[in-house]
Amino acid sequence: MSGHHISSAKFLWGIGIALFFLTFVTVAVTWIQIPEPWNIVVAIGIAVVKALLVVLFFMNLYWDSKFNSLLFIFSLIFFGLMIGITLLDTLFRNDPTPLF
Amino acid sequence: MSSTSATEEKRLDHVQHHFVDSEQQFESAKMGMWVFIVTEILMFGGLFVAYIVYRSWYPELYLEASTQLNAFWGMVNTFVLIGSSLTVAMAIRSAQLNQIKGLIYNLYITIGLAFTFMVIKYFEYSEKLGKGIAPGEYYTYDGLEHEKANIFFSIYYMMTGLHGVHVTIGIGLMIWLVVKAKKNVFHSEYYTPVEITGLYWHLVDIIWIFLFPLLYLID
Numbered sequence: 001m002s003g004h005h006i007s008s009a010k011f012l013w014g015i016g017i018a019l020f021f022l023t024f025v026t027v028a029v030t031w032i033q034i035p036e037p038w039n040i041v042v043a044i045g046i047a048v049v050k051a052l053l054v055v056l057f058f059m060n061l062y063w064d065s066k067f068n069s070l071l072f073i074f075s076l077i078f079f080g081l082m083i084g085i086t087l088l089d090t091l092f093r094n095d096p097t098p099l100f
Numbered sequence: 101m102s103s104t105s106a107t108e109e110k111r112l113d114h115v116q117h118h119f120v121d122s123e124q125q126f127e128s129a130k131m132g133m134w135v136f137i138v139t140e141i142l143m144f145g146g147l148f149v150a151y152i153v154y155r156s157w158y159p160e161l162y163l164e165a166s167t168q169l170n171a172f173w174g175m176v177n178t179f180v181l182i183g184s185s186l187t188v189a190m191a192i193r194s195a196q197l198n199q200i201k202g203l204i205y206n207l208y209i210t211i212g213l214a215f216t217f218m219v220i221k222y223f224e225y226s227e228k229l230g231k232g233i234a235p236g237e238y239y240t241y242d243g244l245e246h247e248k249a250n251i252f253f254s255i256y257y258m259m260t261g262l263h264g265v266h267v268t269i270g271i272g273l274m275i276w277l278v279v280k281a282k283k284n285v286f287h288s289e290y291y292t293p294v295e296i297t298g299l300y301w302h303l304v305d306i307i308w309i310f311l312f313p314l315l316y317l318i319d
Contacts, residue, residue, distance in 0.1 A: 004126075004196060006196045006197065009190065009193065012186060012193065013186070015186075016189075019185075020179060020182060023175065023178045023179060026313055026317065027171065027175050027317065030317050030319070043313035043314075044313070047312075047313055047314075050306075050309045051306045051309055051310070054302050054306050055306065058185055058298075058302045058305075059298075059302045059303075065131070067131065068130065068134045071131075071135060072137070075141040075142060078142060079145040079148075082145055083148075083152060087152070087153070090153045090157070091156060
């Protein structure tokens with residue numbers, strides 16, 4: 001099977017260490033108290049970079065069939081739709097406080 | 101019949117008759133797993149939407165309630181899960197290189213890390229439940245001022261709980277892989293179950309990568 005990508009151990013460790021480092025960074029930035037809403041932007045931004053590293057180089061989408069990437073991207077688009085359409089309701093209610 | 105052709109035979113006996121060859125079977129299984137991952141993202145997506153909606157309604161609740169979560173243990177668990185993702189990636193590499201011993205060792209480490217994650221989670225849960233921080237109407241803790249404090253913890257328990265269920269299922273899958281690897285089922289031409297279990301495990305890792313800052317690191 002020539003088509004299978006085999007990552008070197010060094011490369012996998014490199015990705016792992018990058019993920020450990022970014023985890024430390026995401027904790028460290030809470031110590032310096034970034035003002036709203038930038039603290040959320042930074043936290044989500046770091047999480048997105050970490051998730052991308054995992055998806056591309058641990059789940060091998062970088063070398064994989066483009067169709068699998070397409071599936072993944074579509075799930076994110078529909079997730080975005082779910083957030084967007086729900087917020088169009090919940091953000092613009094006259095009485096935003098529900099009973100629960 | 102030479103011994104090499106007998107080996108060849110064994111190398112291909114995993115191919116089911118409705119596939120053209122081993123490669124097509126592998127690609128089909130992997131694509132099926134990606135379709136499953138899409139459904140997983142949308143299932144967790146519903147919970148993330150609940151999180152976002154309630155955070156937009158009660159931003160101060162999230163700031164106050166997240167102080168009850170211990171960011172240190174959350175960080176330790178993040179390191180544990182990332183470490184286990186690394187060992188799963190190493191397990192797949194071992195299988196690709198026909199190193200069955202390495203495959204089994206990496207799976208053992210992964211199982212150990214997954215158990216570590218669940219043990220830390222158990223202590224976190226029992227500490228909270230002991231204080232009366234339970235989901236929904238069972239919430240009895242009076243240390244938080246916000247009247248809807250139970251909502252944050254309902255979301256917390258649902259998200260981390262569903263994630264914990266996935267980790268537990270993952271442990272079961274890894275044990276199944278070890279059993280199969282010990283029976284010498286896997287080799288460099290056939291390691292599909294290792295590959296797709298790996299995909300599942302990385303997904304579980306990714307979900308935790310988002311849960312950690314969203315729940316533990318709000319203030």
